[in-house]
Amino acid sequence: DTEVTQTPKHLVMGMTNKKSLKCEQHMGHRAMYWYKQKAKKPPELMFVYSYEKLSINESVPSRFSPECPNSSLLNLHLHALQPEDSALYLCASSQDPPIGVSNQPQHFGDGTRLSIL
């Protein structure tokens, strides 16, 4: 059982809709991540939050808007998505943001499978 909880598990939306993906962890982790994963491919990093502040944006289009309301929650707001945005969106967390040689294994949720019509 994963300790990172993502909702919803599945989401179908049109290109003009606005929706949000939610991620929650209660492990006291201070870094949280959003990844996008296409079928048969490894996850691709989108955003990193460290201590509730956005620290990394991997050149993600602005139709994806992350938000970290508190240390346990991470949202991904979606607006005007394209069909190619259909994918599995994974949230992860680690105890601390990785700095130098520190080991900060990332723990993943089960993801939200997003389909854009």
Place this chain on the structure above:
Amino acid sequence: GEDVEQSLFLSVREGDSSVINCTYTDSSSTYLYWYKQEPGAGLQLLTYIFSNMDMKQDQRLTVLLNKKDKHLSLRIADTQTGDSAIYFCAEMAPRSNTGKLIFGQGTTLQVKP
């Protein structure tokens, strides 16, 4: 540069050992990870190894690291049908300092009864 490579597919019989191999290019990598992904699920952290170690064993799992050849392997003893999944190796390179894991393409392990 940073690159991680894995073979794409491995098929074994139940009860046999499985060995999944991975090569990486960043010699400054400090931690290397193995993740398992079952169909319809997220990534499950299986194990990790620090770059100053040669081997790590955890129950049925044995990780071997050859730092000179930049080669990492995951051995699963007594492979079961429940081990069927995609296995990703990943490196955390200190140069990135961003939390960015560099993943391999994943090895699909098929376990035949």
